[in-house]
Amino acid sequence: MKRLQLLWIALPLIFASCEEENFLREEQVRIDHYQTVASGEGLQLVYRVQIDEQIGSDNWSYRYDPIEGLDYEWGYVYDVKVEVIKVNDPPADGSSRRYKLKELISKTPVESNVSFEIGLKNVDYSSESFVQLHIEEGYQLLSEVPIACDAEVCNELYPTLESESYVQGKFHHVGDGSIYLDQIIVSAMK
Template identity: 35%
Template structure:
């Protein structure tokens, strides 16, 4: 009797250890990438892709995407429709994604007119994303033409915890502030 109980306990342990039903599996998803990046806070301030996945595609809902897509070379001013493979990462770093994203196919691209306005978070919870080391830039990457709003922008960044700007694209590495929100 003791041997049967011991055998059942061992079998139960082995079966529970080998059961992968709770592990996420590799999948292929559709993803849309917006024509501009936004700011976000990971370990520090970062630029994030704005994405829609699966049933969100075509809606007004865009999500900040803090991962990278292996094999994808994002260019501002273009909306991308992608097919992406997702794979779970075993033991991901505490500050990293639990999924790996790999580009399978660029299904379509759509160039967006430079006059199309878009919003970027310039300050979130006191974290300022505007750098002034070499002119006004978004995280030392994208040049900002503050237009006739330079004083208002400086004042907002100094006195508010949340600042959002509406922009138009001048080029792939320069944007023009048209309104502060």
């Protein structure tokens, strides 16, 4: 009986030490006010991030994995501390890293007049556009982020996506989680 009691006491310590062994490092991360489309495990929205000494520069990289504990909202720049944790046996297409929010340093709204560009079609990723039209919801980026636009821009959106290989959209934030398409930009290559 005494051995069983010792086992119950030791098990939490064993599991806690295993998790500590998986801890790799802590990072300070700046997360941009919008996400972009990239190809990882299929097309997905990814964070634009600056890590540690990159913060404040013009260099942004992509972070494909979510940050556990972060309730991300479009239109805000986040400064956070995250724990990077090694995943011992990741799924075949999964990441070998997990990111966990340790501290929210700041969450700063961007002005609504700040414009940004997001790819709407890139044949290097997919022959399909990244924009879907849902009867009730309207236009959405990867069926996740609502897109608003005036009648003229909306009317030229689908014909452009059908006929062109590389299409960008110039947007600004609306403030309700949706983005407003101001301009469609066609380029010869990405």
